Amino acid sequence: xxxxxxxxxxxxxxxGCAGERTETLEQVPAWRDGAPAATASPAPLTRAEAKTRYxxxxxxxxxxxxxxxxxxxxxxxxxxxxxxxAAVAAKNAVHAVELRETSWxxxxxxxxxxxxxxxxxxxxxxxxxxxxxxxxxxMREIRAAAxxxxxxxxxxxxxxxxxxxxRES
Numbered sequence: 001x002x003x004x005x006x007x008x009x010x011x012x013x014x015x016g017c018a019g020e021r022t023e024t025l026e027q028v029p030a031w032r033d034g035a036p037a038a039t040a041s042p043a044p045l046t047r048a049e050a051k052t053r054y055x056x057x058x059x060x061x062x063x064x065x066x067x068x069x070x071x072x073x074x075x076x077x078x079x080x081x082x083x084x085x086a087a088v089a090a091k092n093a094v095h096a097v098e099l100r101e102t103s104w105x106x107x108x109x110x111x112x113x114x115x116x117x118x119x120x121x122x123x124x125x126x127x128x129x130x131x132x133x134x135x136x137x138x139m140r141e142i143r144a145a146a147x148x149x150x151x152x153x154x155x156x157x158x159x160x161x162x163x164x165x166x167r168e169s
Contacts, residue, residue, distance in 0.1 A: 042103045050105050051161045057098045058154075061091040066168055072142070078135035085142060086130025092123050108160045115153035122148035 045053060068084040096119050104112050125145035132138035155165055 044103045044105050047105055047162060050102075050108060051163055053102055054099075054157065054161055054163070057095050057102070061088070061095040062166070062168075064088045064091040068142075069168075078132075078138050081142075082130060082132050082138050085126060085132070085138065088145075089123065089126035089130045092119065092126050096120070096123065105160075108157060111153055111156035111160055115150045115157055118148050118150035118153050122146075122150065 044050075064084070064087050068081065068088050071081050071084050096116060099112060099116060099119075122145045125141045125148065129138055129141035129145060132141060151166075158165065
């Protein structure tokens with residue numbers, strides 16, 4: 001029992017839970033000097049950097065889409081396709097966050113905003129497809145997601161970046 005108590009006391013001491021807190025809410029961190037913190041956003045990527053970043057971000061999502069498309073074309077069981085749709089949803093969500101967090105060059109911002117707006121609609125359908133309880137529901141949600149594929153918007157983004165049109169592998 002004594003060993004456990006000693007260990008607990010050490011853990012509390014190291015985490016700061018056992019110590020007395022001496023700062024108050026009125027104290028201002030030294031780095032602020034009483035001035036509001038600056039909220040500088042990162043500099044936009046160069047066009048070359050943006051090309052590389054865009055391709056890196058969209059690759060996993062595009063690969064997941066192609067895998068799902070291949071599975072539907074060869075008639076894989078709907079539950080297998082549902083698992084692939086859930087994977088598409090997960091990749092879609094990650095790629096949307098990464099696209100949003102990137103500081104794109106000025107000429108890419110408008111087409112990227114349009115792509116992300118369309119992507120948000122598709123994402124909800126991909127999520128529903130990944131939770132579908134029947135083959136009919138699955139296919140309905142896949143078709144709805146495909147209707148918001150953002151293909152036109154992605155083509156505009158690629159054009160703004162100086163990339164060729166997307167070709168499935």
